Amino acid sequence: MNTRKLAELLIEAEESRLPVSCLTDSFPDLDVTMGYHVQDELINIRTHEGHERIAFKMGITSLAKMKQMNISEPIYGTVFDYMQLPNKGEMAIEELIHPKVEAEIAFILAEDIEGPGITGKEVLEKTAGILPAFEIIDSRYKDFKFKLFDVIADNTSASRVVFGDTVFDTGQFDMEKGRVSLFINGELQAKGTSDAVLGNPANSVAMLANMLYAHGKGKIPKGSIILTGGITEAIRLTKGDHVISAFDGIGEISFFVR
Numbered sequence: 090m091n092t093r094k095l096a097e098l099l100i101e102a103e104e105s106r107l108p109v110s111c112l113t114d115s116f117p118d119l120d121v122t123m124g125y126h127v128q129d130e131l132i133n134i135r136t137h138e139g140h141e142r143i144a145f146k147m148g149i150t151s152l153a154k155m156k157q158m159n160i161s162e163p164i165y166g167t168v169f170d171y172m173q174l175p176n177k178g179e180m181a182i183e184e185l186i187h188p189k190v191e192a193e194i195a196f197i198l199a200e201d202i203e204g205p206g207i208t209g210k211e212v213l214e215k216t217a218g219i220l221p222a223f224e225i226i227d228s229r230y231k232d233f234k235f236k237l238f239d240v241i242a243d244n245t246s247a248s249r250v251v252f253g254d255t256v257f258d259t260g261q262f263d264m265e266k267g268r269v270s271l272f273i274n275g276e277l278q279a280k281g282t283s284d285a286v287l288g289n290p291a292n293s294v295a296m297l298a299n300m301l302y303a304h305g306k307g308k309i310p311k312g313s314i315i316l317t318g319g320i321t322e323a324i325r326l327t328k329g330d331h332v333i334s335a336f337d338g339i340g341e342i343s344f345f346v347r
């Protein structure tokens with residue numbers, strides 16, 4: 090199996106908007122380690138093209154997402170510069186395959202965080218602030234269906250991201266009881282509380298630090314932004330959707346699907 094070829098296949102699917110069959114259909118024995126090897130290749134290719142990482146992301150960190158995707162463990166990926174959309178801006182649906190939206194809390198680090206053994210408490214001590222965020226995920230696999238290895242290789246379906254305009258202090262949002270609601274065209278589509286993400290979204294950042302350490306990838310550098318994972322299940326987007334998410338105490342973010 091050639092990890093480079095698999096990474097190229099996934100990039101081609103992203104660019105052509107033609108979804109591919111799961112890699113595990115051809116290689117049923119693939120595991121998490123190989124998944125990250127393919128993802129690393131994909132990141133190398135994007136980096137050589139001149140793209141930069143603007144954030145790390147954690148995924149499958151809430152029960153709602155685990156149930157929706159039938160995967161039971163958190164995973165991480167990279168958000169690139171070309172994925173960012175402005176708050177209150179537009180997302181061009183023809184650039185994507187079958188996008189879904191998630192409401193998430195993003196952390197900005199004030200200090201480097203390096204595993205092993207990082208806790209959520211240490212993360213909160215080393216956090217400069219938080220941002221309300223949307224992640225738009227878009228699996229490069231047919232029917233948005235995949236196994237754990239597939240989705241890791243596919244950079245955890247990373248596709249677009251919207252950050253709020255204002256950085257808030259960690260104390261301005263209740264990390265365990267803060268409510269988050271997702272509305273599309275004025276209708277409530279999903280809601281949850283922050284503890285849905287591993288008990289506290291800070292635990293998701295801690296887990297990222299510990300996973301990066303375990304995979305020999307070093308620290309999360311100071312200044313990094315980390316998306317901690319969807320609080321609710323992801324909601325499918327269609328043309329014309331006006332998407333708003335309201336976060337207790339830290340306001341609203343929105344975008345329009347054109």
Ligand code: OOG
Nearest residue numbers: 148149154245246318319
């Ligand atoms: C994988 C990515 C999940 C999240 O926030 O849970 C994710 C997927 O569901 O396609 O980004």
Ligand code: MG
Nearest residue numbers: 191224318319
């Ligand atoms: Mg996500």
